[in-house]
Amino acid sequence: MRPEYVERKQTNCEKWDGMERLFSSNDLLPLWVADMDFKVPEAITKALHEYVEMGAYGYYKVPDSYYEAFIAWEKRHHGFTVEREWLRFSPGVVSGFNWGVQMLSKPGDSILIQQPVYYPFARAIENNERHLVSADLVNHNGHYQVDLEAFEETIIKEDVKLFILCSPHNPVGRVWTEAELKGMIALCRKHKVYVLADEIHQDLVMSPHHHTSAFLAENYQEGMILLTAPSKTFNLAAGQNSIIIIKDEELRARWDKFVLSIAIGSGNAFGYIAAEAGYREGDEWLQGVKEQIQENYNYLKDELSRHLPKAVLAPLEGTYLAWLDLGAYLEGKNVTEVMEEQCKLAVDYGNWFAPVGYENFIRLNLATSLDNIKVATASLCERV
Numbered sequence: 001m002r003p004e005y006v007e008r009k010q011t012n013c014e015k016w017d018g019m020e021r022l023f024s025s026n027d028l029l030p031l032w033v034a035d036m037d038f039k040v041p042e043a044i045t046k047a048l049h050e051y052v053e054m055g056a057y058g059y060y061k062v063p064d065s066y067y068e069a070f071i072a073w074e075k076r077h078h079g080f081t082v083e084r085e086w087l088r089f090s091p092g093v094v095s096g097f098n099w100g101v102q103m104l105s106k107p108g109d110s111i112l113i114q115q116p117v118y119y120p121f122a123r124a125i126e127n128n129e130r131h132l133v134s135a136d137l138v139n140h141n142g143h144y145q146v147d148l149e150a151f152e153e154t155i156i157k158e159d160v161k162l163f164i165l166c167s168p169h170n171p172v173g174r175v176w177t178e179a180e181l182k183g184m185i186a187l188c189r190k191h192k193v194y195v196l197a198d199e200i201h202q203d204l205v206m207s208p209h210h211h212t213s214a215f216l217a218e219n220y221q222e223g224m225i226l227l228t229a230p231s232k233t234f235n236l237a238a239g240q241n242s243i244i245i246i247k248d249e250e251l252r253a254r255w256d257k258f259v260l261s262i263a264i265g266s267g268n269a270f271g272y273i274a275a276e277a278g279y280r281e282g283d284e285w286l287q288g289v290k291e292q293i294q295e296n297y298n299y300l301k302d303e304l305s306r307h308l309p310k311a312v313l314a315p316l317e318g319t320y321l322a323w324l325d326l327g328a329y330l331e332g333k334n335v336t337e338v339m340e341e342q343c344k345l346a347v348d349y350g351n352w353f354a355p356v357g358y359e360n361f362i363r364l365n366l367a368t369s370l371d372n373i374k375v376a377t378a379s380l381c382e383r384v
Contacts, residue, residue: 044278072280
């Protein structure tokens with residue numbers, strides 16, 4: 001069952017109607033913001049309708065059934081047994097790791113990331129007056145790996161206090177193996193480095209790959225906080241509901257104390273209701289979404305191999321984001337001009353994810369119709 005495409009233009013959609021904030025025109029095909037152009041599972045719409053029809057939207061008591069639905073989902077999809085007492089709230093994963101940075105470090109502390117990586121990581125470090133350190137991923141013709149020796153050397157040299165892990169990795173599409181995760185987290189445990197594990201794309205993993213929770217890869221519960229959300233899984237970013245998993249009692253107490261200081265302890269009813277319905281009944285819908293994303297990726301890959309054979313498209317192991325190196329064609333050109341004025345595309349640019357070395361890379365959102373991917377691909381192949 002493939003997901004139903006939704007025309008989102010002129011619906012106050014950030015991706016379709018907010019391009020003027022970052023791009024030269026609002027008349028581009030948007031493949032930037034990481035949300036989907038698909039209708040959510042029918043069960044979510046039904047649950048929200050029932051709540052809306054009730055007609056009174058006062059203070060909301062989060063039901064046990066919400067937590068039960070998430071716990072069952074984690075067990076069913078990831079083999080991860082989560083306990084209710086471990087669960088906390090943030091309005092978004094970005095909010096969550098900003099809170100974690102404030103809670104687990106102090107101004108001036110070194111915080112480690114792995115560039116190229118989701119650019120709000122760097123912003124969270126810099127906006128909170130911490131010192132950004134990167135143990136860059138190693139690029140082998142589009143396949144990215146971790147250099148554990150360099151990773152440890154960086155921790156020691158920079159006296160790193162906190163590591164923000166992206167798993168699965170955005171934008172390069174890697175689904176880290178259990179061995180890779182164990183290697184990174186074990187080094188953090190060895191050097192007493194806290195870990196914030198952003199696993200928001202955990203449900204968007206392509207066969208035959210398998211997501212392993214950071215908690216399952218290495219026993220470091222006293223130093224690790226995991227962040228995930230239904231927003232990527234079920235296209236629910238507007239619900240502003242993310243899930244924080246903290247196994248260690250002392251870390252939970254620190255989190256709770258921090259949350260008291262900012263007075264943001266829970267979210268809105270619509271986010272909880274939508275998430276619960278998705279976790280209960282969204283399995284088949286999600287499978288259809290992944291099939292559509294894989295079809296879109298395969299089309300892009302095949303067309304690029306025919307028309308832009310020197311382009312390097314990273315393998316899509318996870319996420320719904322294509323990471324594309326166009327350096328063979330864009331070297332010496334104005335990349336923004338080519339993408340926006342010639343190709344008429346709004347994309348995420350490579351230098352947003354790393355300041356050096358990725359000027360000729362772009363990230364494309366594949367969670368849209370195949371027709372849109374065909375238009376975008378044709379434009380790239382004809383005009384780059």
